[in-house]
Structures are given as C-alpha cells and as structure tokens.
Amino acid sequence: MSRSTRRSSTPSATTSQATGCQQRGIDRFPASPDLQSSVTRVDIVGNAASVRLDLDNVAGHRFTDFLNLLKINGQWAVVSKVFYLHPGLDGPTGA
Numbered sequence: 600m601s602r603s604t605r606r607s608s609t610p611s612a613t614t615s616q617a618t619g620c621q622q623r624g625i626d627r628f629p630a631s632p633d634l635q636s637s638v639t640r641v642d643i644v645g646n647a648a649s650v651r652l653d654l655d656n657v658a659g660h661r662f663t664d665f666l667n668l669l670k671i672n673g674q675w676a677v678v679s680k681v682f683y684l685h686p687g688l689d690g691p692t693g694a
Contacts, residue, residue: 628658646670661685 633656640651652664667679 628660631657648675 635655637653638650639653640649642649646669648668648670650664650666650668652666654662654664662685663683665681665683666677668675669678670676
C-alpha cells in the first residue's frame, strides 16, 4: 500500500541531510537564509520510499529534488537523488 501526503514546511529532516552534504562540500551553494522548502509528496511501500522536495531561493535558484529512501536497520536513508533546476527563475517569484 502506498501513502501520499502533501504538506508545506520549513526545512525538514531531508533539508538537514542536505545541509550535512553541504558541510562535506557536495553542494557548493552559499547559505540561503531566505530558503523556502516544502515536501510535496511522500510515497511509502514497505521499506522503500520516494520524496519530492521543492526548494525556492537556493542562492537565487529554484529546484525540485526527488529522493529515494530505504529503511535500513529501522532508519530511513537516502540512497539516490535526482534534481531539476528550473530555468529562468530568480527565486520563488520568477517569471
């Protein structure tokens, strides 16, 4: 059985994981104090899940991230990420 939810939030655990990646030098964007994020979809089937995360104003850019997760030893872990950089947008109000 799959479960989908829609919610809007400030940075979540997923965003915290992204911050950890930034600290390790994986993502090379400066701090984005005006970052807005929302988890727009979560699908869970057994020990597998996928998450859609919409990020606005990441250093002036807008991204959609798709994360795949596995539950390993009782904890969720991100096993892959695919992202889309929205063209021609200068933040959350772009044309």
